[in-house]
Amino acid sequence: MATKLPSQRSLADSFGINRSTIISAIDELIADGLLETKVGSGTFVSNNTWNVLVASKQTDWKNYVRNGLHEPNLQTIQDINRYEADTTMIRLGTGELSPTLLPVKKIEQTMHSTAFDAHSLGYSDPKGDKRLRQSISDHLKEKGVTVSPSSLMVVSGGLQALQLIAVGLLQKGSLILHESPSYINSVHPFQSAGMHLTGLSKQSRETIPRQIKRINGKQKASLFYTVPTFNNPTNYTWTKEERLDLLSLCKKEQVPIIEDDVYGDLWFEKEPPPPLKSFDVDGLVLHIGSMSKTLSPGLRIGWIAGPMPVIERLADIKMQMDYGSSALSQQLVATWLSQGDYSKHLDWLRRELIARRDFTLALLNQYFEGIANWHIPQGGFYIWLELCKPIVNPTLFKLAIKEHLLINPGYIYEPNNHTHLRLSYSYASEEQLTYGIRTLSKIIRRLI
């Protein structure tokens, strides 16, 4: 009945590849139910394989995959995620510290001298490790934000914070307002939970507060999401006056604010205005912070600070989602914050990022003069490059891929934005930036 496969040796010979490759390929196909092994008789094509099942309307995982509740990532984001694993790619838009900017040796030293105890290796307190929460509270105080350890919770990065807020505090059909373009368009915590997003343009004549007021007058908005400092992707930083205006309007309009402050520590020459949360005497702001953009994304440590009943609700949801964040990571971050390693690291990191920014700006001056506009970043990772023609589309993305350049096109942050690219000076090396920006300018000049 079942088709028998040739021996591993003869398969290896006929494809001209290593026998171990054949073995892993067969293992994989067995794991997926496409092949089966009969002891002493060899490997056979399964009769009722997964693929056959799909065709014959039996166990139809494909249907499950297609119809699941959560939206898949945008195709371009999925492509970016996939190409990022390809080490031959030059990543011109990656919102991540270069491996050379991660304090690997210092982290290793800390891990090598950290004492663990049984308490910290058990299931965590719902809000996270107490020592870590104390050190986050102290860290926030330095930025003007007064939050007691019991009014904040540890999360596995900023994205999980949004996920928890989406499913913990909002109803289906809720209206979320945000700046446009926005990072929130490139991820789906709110959309997948059935919320609607409306982007407010910073470029329009109306200021953001006025737009919030106008929209909220028609349909009650559930919250306003903002990255007010070194915005992703625009790098815009709200002035103190803009922050106070926003708070006062949102208070009047009863629209709570999610302040995503994951880039706030990465200022260059001068400190940005204090976080929105520092001016918040009404418990209107949920403040999100993270170690991913400053220390290491692999740690998966961030936090949410806000009114205690809100934090307790979110902590209860987190317990239901993943029972807390890694104890090892929590210990490490607590040590880095409380012993001053983090702030020393930031001093060094700022200097490195300034050098990378300047290097990148020089390249832009050389290769993008006349075909694009840009600003001079005062912190963070990004240059929001505005091209003179609307050519930022999937074709440009694919042309860049052909030249081994991975770019973050504007349309993943703002539907219909075909003029912008998010450039990042945080990830690629100087050599890669030089080759990448030169080559990208050639591709773009050709299209223009």
Next chain:
Amino acid sequence: MATKLPSQRSLADSFGINRSTIISAIDELIADGLLETKVGSGTFVSNNTWNVLVASKQTDWKNYVRNGLHEPNLQTIQDINRYEADTTMIRLGTGELSPTLLPVKKIEQTMHSTAFDAHSLGYSDPKGDKRLRQSISDHLKEKGVTVSPSSLMVVSGGLQALQLIAVGLLQKGSLILHESPSYINSVHPFQSAGMHLTGLSKQSRETIPRQIKRINGKQKASLFYTVPTFNNPTNYTWTKEERLDLLSLCKKEQVPIIEDDVYGDLWFEKEPPPPLKSFDVDGLVLHIGSMSKTLSPGLRIGWIAGPMPVIERLADIKMQMDYGSSALSQQLVATWLSQGDYSKHLDWLRRELIARRDFTLALLNQYFEGIANWHIPQGGFYIWLELCKPIVNPTLFKLAIKEHLLINPGYIYEPNNHTHLRLSYSYASEEQLTYGIRTLSKIIRRLI
């Protein structure tokens, strides 16, 4: 206008408590927006506090908390979570290794000798660290499960696996079948995503496969969830024949299976039958494993193994939820699995758990003779204690709390179950077990 608070010193005096306590209390109330400080003038009660806002229908976080999509934990579960933080409690039902059973020193040694590199501290591959996935694949092979590293993904514990499956593969209104009683009733990954659960009783005359067939004939079931080995809470282990019957029926009925195998490594005198996944040539089974019950819950490392397209969908969702699991934890587990530390630890752990089981059974013989029935666990953590009268209700829970005993009542695993308790011999010390089981028997005898 605003009420001014007395000075910190006079507050400390009048309450007879430490001034630092006053300071943290004030900090907390400021953080929640109830108080505010005016430099040079002291601390004031905020005019528009969060509480006032609630009353005056302004920013109504309470409403947000009440109406969020995700269901809160059952009240009893929330109580259990809270009381677990109280160190004076004797935890008779906790499904967790005692601090004395965590290999803290060995974990510390591994962390002290682990070399980290920049790659592993960056954002993770969507499916998780490659070395870890290879070592999980090797580990599963020893249990008879052939899954290639690309057909499995790392998750932050078994509960996150269920969460990903719920939002990644299922539609609102999907019907989930499960054994009853079941752990799945004590958590809400499926319910919060809008799925319906139907419990199938092992005790009824019909076997589970026949019940699946009957129900599936009326309404298509989306999947069957099972903990087939050392079940939580019943400790039941499916025989090999039962496993094969289940697989063959589920294949015929096109009902995929979630095999939650987080206790499978904790067998005592003899190995349990191989996992369902080991018999699965049709890609019908998603297999969930975890380090939380065997090595340390604080690591937050588990996995899902299944057909590659399903795993890729789930990995994409995980990237949207938390961008991967902790790099530190992934490194540690990869080392423990690949260097044999994990299997050595299991040998030791099994002996310890056997001693704890025997100690607990002796106590039950002494104190529960005549008022309850129980089985002899062959692995795992639990004794599913059946009382002779239906007195397991919130009153019993509260009476136990008064005596500083924390119990896991049957009704959190099966609505309307008022005869069972989940006892665990994995957590409490011998002294605590002795005092706890004796005291509990007194309370129960009084109620009977």
